[in-house]
Amino acid sequence: MVLTEGSAKNGPVSPRTFLIDTRPLRHAAFRRTWIGNGVSGVGFQLTAVAVPVEMYEITKSSVWVGLIGIAGLVPLLVFALLGGAIADAVDRRKLLLASSAVTWVVTLALLVQAVAGWNSPVLLLCLVAVQAVGFALTNPVRQAIIPRLVPAEDVPAAQTISFTTSNAAMVLGPLIAGVVIQLAGFAAAYAIDAALFAVSVWASLRLPPLPPERASAGPASMGVRAVADGLRYLATTPIIALSFAVDLIAMIFAMPRALFPEMADERFGGPGAVGWLYSAIALGAVAGGLVSGWIGRVRRQGVALVGAVVVWGLAVAAAGVAHQLWLAVALLAVAGAGDLVSGVYRQTIMSLYAPDEMRGRLQGVFTAVVAGGPRLGDLRAGITASLVGPTLAWAGGGVAAAVLVIVLAVAFPVLRRYDGRPPAAARDETAQPSTTAVV
Structure with missing residues (x-):
């Protein structure tokens, strides 16, 4: 791999090189945002577990539980695109506060219906749909502000810290949710989520103003035309479009979570294994994040991206043929590190x-x-398993993802040649002597 000049000058690589890079936390605005997102992420996972469990308790039907995913997916897809357009046209701090308020109100509504004992599956679906709107408006702006909160050289490390923290929340939240729901009920889970979300609101309030760097064209810059402009830019920017294609391949072909209940029942001894399977990928991502100091020093990021997805696919495939629970969990953890x-x-x-x-x-x-990718992956896995069995559906999908990503990199050299520099920086250095060292 290729490291920046500074890392080569400093002599032999020390163990600290591989520890997670915490330099972005020196910037107060990013640090507060990171704390708010991390704390509220744990609460969000409590609700993510409590809603389907409450739905099943009300209806005793897995069909109703499945409808939760559909109720959230459609508004998420629509408003994620619209929310991104709005984020480019208004002060992102104000948009973050407004969209966070929507999410917070939904959490309070879930708390009210649980305390009142209304037991309405339709109400739950409606609240999930509104919650998805809030999330779809919030998530793009949370990510879009990171380059405004830290210097460009700290962006990879900031993204690593954010990913690691979100995966830690995906491990802790469900574990806490199980205990809270069993001991205190659904209302307690929603109440904890609402309380923890207050930390995120505090962090957003402390952000500086984040207006667009260029003047917008008024309301027209926030509508369908703006969304179309963004999609047009994506279609004419191969490296970004290919990065999206890589993710879709990884999730559609190699996401095995829809097969976890069946495999736990048939191969790993019953329901007790399901929790380990569901948490394994996130555990691996957290572990990978803790030794991720090298990520920001890699210059050939296109090759690194392809390699990470190949690791993901092959590790998932190997987990699909493992017959010991510990081995399957370990391999899924390796896959999670690759996904990070x-x-x-x-x-x-x-x-x-x-x-x-x-x-x-x-x-x-x-x-x-x-x-959308993981949900399509669930559908692919379920249909394939009904045709060829869960083992081939699981392992074959992982191999297919690895192969397809390699084919994509061979077919589109711009992906494997991407070296981590913005377009202008790359042009400026074309005539300059190389200052990188190959390690």
Whole structure:
């Protein structure tokens, strides 16, 4: 891999090189945002577990539980694109506060219906749909502001810290939710989420004003035309479009979570194994994040992105043929570490390559891809398993993802040649002597 000049000058690589890079936390605005997102992320996971469990308790039907995903997906896809356009046209701090308020109100409404004992599955679906709107508006702006809070050289490390923290929340939240729901009920889970979300609101209030760097064209800059402009920019910017394609391949072909209940029942001894399977990928991402100091020093980020997805696919495939629970969990953890690296580079490419006036819209597309890809992967896995069995559906999908990503990199050299620099920086250095060292 290629490291920057500074890392080569300092002599032998020390163990600290591989520890997570915490330099972005020196910047107060980013540090507060990181704390708010991390704390509220744990609360969000409590609600994410409590809603389907409450739905099943009300209806005793997995069909109703499945409808939760559909209720959230459609508004998420629509408003993620619209939210990205709005984020490029208004003060992002104000938009973050407004969209956070929507999410917070929904959490309070979930608390009220649980305390009142209304037991309405339709109400739950409606609240999930509104919550998805809030999330779709909030997530693009949260990501789009990172390059405004830290210097460009700290963006990869900032993305790594953010990904690691969100995965830690995905581990802690469900574990806490199980205990809280069992001991105190659904209302307690929603109340904790609402209380923790207050930290995120505090962090947003402390942000500086974040108006667009270029003047917008008024309301027209926030509508369908603006969304179309963002999609047009994406279509004409191969490196960003390819980074999205890489993620879709990884999630559609190699996301195995829809097969976890069946495999736990048939191979790993019953329901007790399901929790380990569901937490394994996030555990691996957290572990990978803790030794991720090297990520920001890699110059050839396109090659690193492809390699990370190949690791993801092959590790998932190996887990699909493992017959010991500990081995399957360990391999899924390796896959999770690869997914963390992939996610960091995809976000970094988008954050640094795209101009500020496009970042919100591209983050909206990214949110739609990240939300839609795993759901399509669940559908692919379930249908394939019904045709060829769960083992081949699981392992074959992982191999297919690795192969397809390699084919994509071979077919589009711009992906494997991407070196982590914004377009202008790359042009400026074409005539300069190389200052990098190959390690």
